[in-house]
Amino acid sequence: MTAIPLRVMVLDCWDQIELTVRAETPVADVKARALEAAKVVRPASDYLVKFRGAEIAEGDTTVGEAGIVPNAGLIVLPKRRNPAK
Numbered sequence: 001m002t003a004i005p006l007r008v009m010v011l012d013c014w015d016q017i018e019l020t021v022r023a024e025t026p027v028a029d030v031k032a033r034a035l036e037a038a039k040v041v042r043p044a045s046d047y048l049v050k051f052r053g054a055e056i057a058e059g060d061t062t063v064g065e066a067g068i069v070p071n072a073g074l075i076v077l078p079k080r081r082n083p084a085k
Contacts, residue, residue: 004063004070008034011077012042023064027056030063034076042078050075 008017008030015038021030032044040047049056051074056066068074 004068004072006030006063006068006070006072006074008074008076010034010038010040011075012040013038021063023062025063026058027061027063027066027068028058030074031058031076034074046079047076048079050077 002023003020004023006019006021008019009015010017017034017037019030019033019037027049028044031047031049035042035044035047049058051066051068051072056074
């Protein structure tokens, strides 16, 4: 299979991480790699991934199964919102 370039915005630090993955890569792995590259210390289980505004069910879902296309933009954000002060 061919490589798929992705742009992953990690909302905690407003960093855009560029990754290249294969279609058979689990979405959970993409999330973990993006969080690691952004140096986020909270566990990956505290975050969710969105593509085109919809949450992607991680489980065993792969990039290809989720319909993620080359150069797509994903967002990794906390599952729980931070309270306003």
